[in-house]
Amino acid sequence: MIRFEDLSVTYPGAGAPVLSHVDAHVEEGELCLVVGPTGSGKSTLLGAAAGRVPHFTGGLLTGRVLVEGRDTREHLPRDLADVVGIVAQDPLAGFVTDTVEEELAFGMEQIGLAPALMRKRVEEVLDLLDLARLRDRTLADLSGGEQQRVAIGAVLTAQPRVLVLDEPTSALDPAAAEDVLAALARLVHDVGITVLLAEHRLERVVQFADRVISLAPGGNAESGAPARVLAGSAVAPPVVELGRWAGWDPLPLSVRDARRLAGPLRDRLARTAPARADDGAAGAPVLDAREVRVRHGDVDAVRGVDLTLRAGEIVALMGRNGSGKSSLLWAMQGQGPRTGGSVRLAGPGADPATLPPALARRHVALVPQTPSDLLYLPTVAEECAAADAQVGGPPGSARDVLSALAPGTPDGAHPRDLSEGQRLALALAVQLTGRPDVLLLDEPTRGLDYTGKARLAELLRSLRELGRAVLLATHDVEFVAGCADRVVLLAGGEVVADAPAREVLHDSATFSPQVAKVLRPLDVLTVDDVRRLLPGGAP
Structure with a gap:
């Protein structure tokens, strides 16, 4: 054909x-x-x-x-x-x-x-x-x-x-x-x-x-x-x-096939008695949302959501399509509609919606589902230079972030000619030049391969170490399993779960990562978890 x-x-x-x-x-x-x-x-x-x-x-x-x-x-x-x-x-x-x-x-x-x-x-x-x-x-x-x-x-x-x-x-x-x-x-x-x-x-x-x-x-x-x-x-x-x-042969392509081969591995992991990892203590609140409501026409997209983000914390916002994730992100950032409730930044002690855009960007930045919405100049180099100039940062700051996330992205390329993953990396580099206290991401792994996701996870972990708060709306359970500290699950515009990531992902029939399904009931979510528990290699 x-x-x-x-x-x-x-x-x-x-x-x-x-x-x-x-x-x-x-x-x-x-x-x-x-x-x-x-x-x-x-x-x-x-x-x-x-x-x-x-x-x-x-x-x-x-x-x-x-x-x-x-x-x-x-x-x-x-x-x-x-x-x-x-x-x-x-x-x-x-x-x-x-x-x-x-x-x-x-x-x-x-x-x-x-x-x-x-x-x-x-x-x-x-x-x-x-x-x-x-x-x-x-x-x-x-x-x-x-x-x-x-x-x-x-x-x-x-x-x-x-x-x-x-x-x-x-x-x-x-x-x-x-x-x-x-x-x-x-x-x-x-x-x-x-x-x-x-x-x-x-x-x-x-x-x-x-x-x-x-x-x-x-x-x-x-x-x-x-x-x-x-x-x-x-x-x-x-x-x-x-x-x-x-070293399984034949190589499994599905969870069912893998479970049939995983018995000896589960037995060996069970003898290591893995316990739930300590997710660590987050810092002080940096953004606090109370009773946030968003209405689009006749649709109540967000219904009275309470959500607090703390310094040094990566929070994943999950839920089925149409559950209100994007609407909540935009309401918390300040530029999106909000029909009720309050949002307050700890730094300036103000609602981000009331701050001048340049000042708000230094406290809370959002990368939307379509990163090209943030890009308006004819070349990658000009986008990076403009981002540095807008926040008074040293030249090359945005380019350094872009190179870490998407190596080889050409300076002379037009943003619309980049791959989806490269456009995301460029938009993220532009937003991070302001060093915001809170970073909001809407479907950040869309268009990224596994290597790109690993780079993004490393970047988010480095922001966590610097005391920044990260909230990402995503359907990518594998990415969440590898980097998130906490999961907030939305349904019908309401919070139905707010708990440590390992607890939500391990116990979920829909949002469990592949390795958790293969090795259930063990508390193991990723291949990296397996490697850490069995540093000597496969059985």
């Missing part, structure tokens, strides 16, 4: 190709997972399969890509629209209508389907992706995860033979991600649709894959069966990383 034959892609002004001599194929009715570090060319490979590279992006493409026998060099994306549907990383940027139902119908209108057939397909997709309750909602008012499900649904209604998806679950909570992936698996097995999918959160999707294409820095690729390719891949989900450390 899809063939990459000696494919190389070099963008204008680039010193080296982003993809180099890639040979791979995807058979009809397969779900093929594309993996690799940030910047390795995953989005370029997907764009080539949909004809967007090089027709929309420019650059030089050598070799060829065949989709159902059509050479993408000779067919524009519109010529492939009846065969290929694509869902990009930023769903909001791709919407062309105002409401959910209109967006689901738009693609079918463009290919001239009969109204009765359009209505039938819209209803089917509404049920498939649990969107029926949102059918009349305005797209701009949806949460990021809800927008992503609508974007997937808008492609599915046209019933293409090939689905190309770039990070389809990055903004979804664990339950919603499982629903979307299960729906894709049903389309593959029951309808015979071919799926080409790039994803950084491999723990969610690898068990559904029939084939893996692994991209390495420099543009080289390896393609084959998931277990064989991931055995040597630079990126791998925790269950695979645990299997590689333990």
